[in-house]
Amino acid sequence: MFEENLEAPENLNMHLNYYQKEDQVLLAVDCIIFGFDKENLKILLIKRNFEPEKGKWSLIGGFLKKNENLDEAAVRVLETLTGLNDIYLEQIHTYSKIDRDPGQRTISVAYFALIDVDSHHFDGIQIDAAHWFDIKEAPNLIFDHNEMVQKAKARLKRRALSKPIGFELLPEKFTMRQLQNLYESILDKKLDKRNFINKINSLDVLIKLDEKDMSVSRKGAYLYVFDKDKYEKKVEEDGFIFKI
Amino acid sequence: MFEENLEAPENLNMHLNYYQKEDQVLLAVDCIIFGFDKENLKILLIKRNFEPEKGKWSLIGGFLKKNENLDEAAVRVLETLTGLNDIYLEQIHTYSKIDRDPGQRTISVAYFALIDVDSHHFDGIQIDAAHWFDIKEAPNLIFDHNEMVQKAKARLKRRALSKPIGFELLPEKFTMRQLQNLYESILDKKLDKRNFINKINSLDVLIKLDEKDMSVSRKGAYLYVFDKDKYEKKVEEDGFIFKI
DNA sequence: CTTATAAGTGTTTTTTTTACATTTATAAAA
DNA sequence: TTTTATAAATGTAAAAAAAACACTTATAAG
Missing domain, CATH: 1.10.10.10 (Winged helix-like DNA-binding domain superfamily/Winged helix DNA-binding domain)
Known part of the structure; x- marks a missing residue:
């Protein structure tokens, strides 16, 4: 990329260094985890146990670390939660509204994942508060997570019609x-x-x-x-x- | 999102603060600008005038600022370059390979934009080194920009078949x-x-x-x-x- | 042996997509 | 003024894909 401040192309390196520190941000990944139990499409959500929005439902997520790319971060987050590591994952969209997380400026990259609920009897959703919801009965989510789920559902639909992706969800x-x-x-x-x-x-x-x-x-x-x-x-x- | 380090959910706030500083990154936007001159599909590229990769062709881009979201950053970058501000823009994908930019760790969000080359006789592509290339004759680009262009072309194709997006490119x-x-x-x-x-x-x-x-x-x-x-x-x- | 239940199976109709060739309006050239 | 060259304009038939539609079958349970 041409990662440069176009308004001040002179004195580039000094500018860049200044710029970097000033404008660095926290990057998160959030996972929309779809499951299927041979009957209905499900989504895996967790109940937040800390502020802000403690007690409300949200997607699972985590921060990008220095030594990994976003795909790897999404795999790590998913594996940490479910113990699984051969899951279909696909990047969806990056969310950046300034106050999307009232606690701090965070940009989040949404991923969607597909799991067969039954055959992956994973030893523990490792966070107690995690729960599979029927996609039709999912609760309201924090921040912009509802929006993320909407986009993920649309993507899943599109993918299911054009790739044999559905099989990831079946035994x-x-x-x-x-x-x-x-x-x-x-x-x-x-x-x-x-x-x-x-x-x-x-x-x-x-x-x-x-x-x-x-x-x-x-x-x-x-x-x-x-x-x-x-x-x-x-x-x-x-x-x-x-x-x- | 549940932007949390799943491996250490205890002692959350302290951990978070530490974590934040450690793992903040630079976020850039890069724009794949498609144009049409009534005959052929074009892409707007610029010649880099600084290291690394000085003299090579690249997409235009810039860094995300604290006071804007990604869409706004893309609009700003585009306006700075072309003087235009009512352009069709759509986020494509976020690129995060660790050494994609050899100079520094940078994550880049790619956008594609559509312009009618002729009716927007913009007063200046404000960077002298900018040039419209026929999409078939575009040069090799720096970093992962070729990959970005590939994805943008696929997206444009999909969009053109499902939305009257093509009209953005015509007078x-x-x-x-x-x-x-x-x-x-x-x-x-x-x-x-x-x-x-x-x-x-x-x-x-x-x-x-x-x-x-x-x-x-x-x-x-x-x-x-x-x-x-x-x-x-x-x-x-x-x-x-x-x-x- | 009767019953209840989901599985399994083809054909017709409608819609969509593809293939395909001639005439027309006009400016430029003769 | 007539001729010529060029792209614009136009419709139909065939093929392919999608949608609509109902009865028979295998089996366990009663």
């Missing part, structure tokens, strides 16, 4: 119904069962197993796994575009 | 051919003239004037204006989605 083996539930949760609308299955099958990235999930219906439902290799081969060879 | 009155040229530049592919016009007309957001542009052909081409009110009314009433 390894899943039924068509579960997949459809997931898409219905993400897109927030009902889908036609037959059209959905036809569409998914036409993408040709699932493997149907001989195994059935008998836990929901009398008849049982076949289990599927996502064929990541096939997907990636298609992307490589055909310029395959995942589009639901 | 108030334009011909169908110019509009098509713009879309062909952004999408980087040839479009069928009849299909393009049919599609545009079906959106019903342009007003055809009685005036012709005689500068290109013998026959002359009708001029159009974008009907912003109509567009916004449609969005409001019908949930109209702009989709080319």
